[in-house]
Amino acid sequence: MAYFRLLSLLFASLLLSSQTLLNFCHAEGGPEADTKSRVVISEDESPFSYKEEAANGPKQWGSINSTWKVCGDGKFQSPIDVPEQKMAVPGDLGRLKRNYKPAPAQLVNRGHDISLKWNGDAGELLINGTDYKLQQCHWHSPSEHTINGRRFAMEVHMVHMTPNHDIAVVGILYKFGRPDPFLAKLLFHIKTLDKKGTDLGIVNPQDIKFGSRKYYRYFGSLTVPPCTEGVTWTVVNKVRTVSREQLSALRNAVHDGFEDNARPVQALAGRQVYLYAGQ
Ligand SMILES: [Zn+2]
Numbered sequence: 671m672a673y674f675r676l677l678s679l680l681f682a683s684l685l686l687s688s689q690t691l692l693n694f695c696h697a698e699g700g701p702e703a704d705t706k707s708r709v710v711i712s713e714d715e716s717p718f719s720y721k722e723e724a725a726n727g728p729k730q731w732g733s734i735n736s737t738w739k740v741c742g743d744g745k746f747q748s749p750i751d752v753p754e755q756k757m758a759v760p761g762d763l764g765r766l767k768r769n770y771k772p773a774p775a776q777l778v779n780r781g782h783d784i785s786l787k788w789n790g791d792a793g794e795l796l797i798n799g800t801d802y803k804l805q806q807c808h809w810h811s812p813s814e815h816t817i818n819g820r821r822f823a824m825e826v827h828m829v830h831m832t833p834n835h836d837i838a839v840v841g842i843l844y845k846f847g848r849p850d851p852f853l854a855k856l857l858f859h860i861k862t863l864d865k866k867g868t869d870l871g872i873v874n875p876q877d878i879k880f881g882s883r884k885y886y887r888y889f890g891s892l893t894v895p896p897c898t899e900g901v902t903w904t905v906v907n908k909v910r911t912v913s914r915e916q917l918s919a920l921r922n923a924v925h926d927g928f929e930d931n932a933r934p935v936q937a938l939a940g941r942q943v944y945l946y947a948g949q
Pocket residue numbers: 808810827893
């Protein structure tokens with residue numbers, strides 16, 4: 671516990687001292703993000719891309735904007751390839767405690783991804799005594815995290831934040847198979863999503879199933895610019911399924927060129943990845 675507390679504190683102070691907070695709120699839709707400013711992004715204004723060969727591709731993110739420098743020279747970047755073997759197992763990882771609540775939500779096309787943003791109290795995730803409030807979720811295709819070098823069809827990120835702006839993200843991986851029940855409810859809205867976004871009414875985040883108590887834990891960053899570090903990552907150790915139709919709908923809804931929106935894996939650089947194996 672003490673070790674995690676110390677790390678959390680260290681990251682929190684790093685985060686607070688950095689000037690990238692505001693940028694984060696715009697990029698990942700934090701509580702202070704202005705919805706209007708995000709939904710008007712058009713294709714030709716996209717400041718970064720996922721295309722390896724592009725001048726604004728992932729390897730260049732750190733030099734596109736001075737506040738994105740850590741994308742290029744950070745040592746705690748995400749996503750990573752999760753090594754399945756030789757995992758360190760600390761004694762203080764506990765069961766994931768989710769206390770999500772139904773709340774009004776809006777589906778938003780952020781250009782580089784489709785995001786579901788909760789307005790109001792959608793509940794929280796409790797990690798080592800800290801409550802992280804659920805803000806939004808969004809989908810990446812293919813998956814950003816890989817397990818032992820294996821990449822999957824899709825990954826959802828559930829983004830949580832404390833009042834002090836400490837960030838915790840839960841990543842859930844999907845391979846092709848049966849439809850995902852949560853996306854099934856959103857499918858029509860994803861297919862008809864326009865620039866203005868769609869109010870969905872009350873959405874229960876508890877409907878996003880984890881499917882396992884087992885998870886990986888490591889410390890990393892946002893996977894889009896400004897790549898802010900100090901993020902507590904939880905990657906659920908269970909690969910769920912998504913249908914081809916559901917994934918196509920997400921890929922068709924984003925702006926041209928963002929069908930693939932997974933950042934390449936980043937160096938572990940000595941970081942430990944922990945496994946909570948459940949009880
Ligand atoms: Zn993400």
